[in-house]
Amino acid sequence: MDKAYLIQLAASTAAVSVLVGLAAWAKIARPVGPLNLARAQDILAEEFPGRSLDQVWVATDGAGALARSGGMALVLCRVxxxxxxxxxxxxQAVSSSFRNGRLRIDLSDISAPVATISLPSWPPKDLAA
Structure with a gap:
């Protein structure tokens, strides 16, 4: 091993150590906590400003939510x-398939193709037309 190789190895090790330290300090890839009603409403208000929410259903596992806003459904899903x-x-939301306590909504979007929301029942009994 020559001197240039050892210098390059030391510099690479230092650079990787700095990047690992930066990622740990920035807490990159931290887990997202489960949704509750208030947090779901906050996210929906931020993502869809000016939309009024008629009713909001939050997944039992906190991994998503579904809200009705007039003739539209606003869907939150963990990605x-x-x-x-x-x-x-x-x-489309009302007619989505519901099996084994999971509502499967086809979003037809390449970045979030399907939203799976755990709900006790669907459609809800108190659903106003």
């Missing part, structure tokens, strides 16, 4: 270390 917010027609 990576955050939540994706999408808007679909309300009729």
């Amino acid at each position: 990576g270390d955050g939540f994706a917010a999408r808007q679909i027609p309300w009729a």
Whole structure:
């Protein structure tokens, strides 16, 4: 081993150590806590400003939410270390498949193709037309 190789190895080790330290300090890839009603409403208000929420259903596992806003459904689903917010027609949300306590909503979006929301039942019994 020559001197240049050892210098390059030391510099590479130092650079990787700095990047690992920076990632740990920035807490990159931290886990996202579960949604509750207030947090879901805050995220929906931020993502869809000016939209009034008629009713909000939060997943039992906190991994998503569904809200009705007039004739539209506002969907929150966990993607990576955050939540994706999408808007679909309300009729599509009501007619989505519900099996084994999971509502599966086809979003037809390449970055969030399907939203899976755990709910006790769907459609809700108190659903106003």
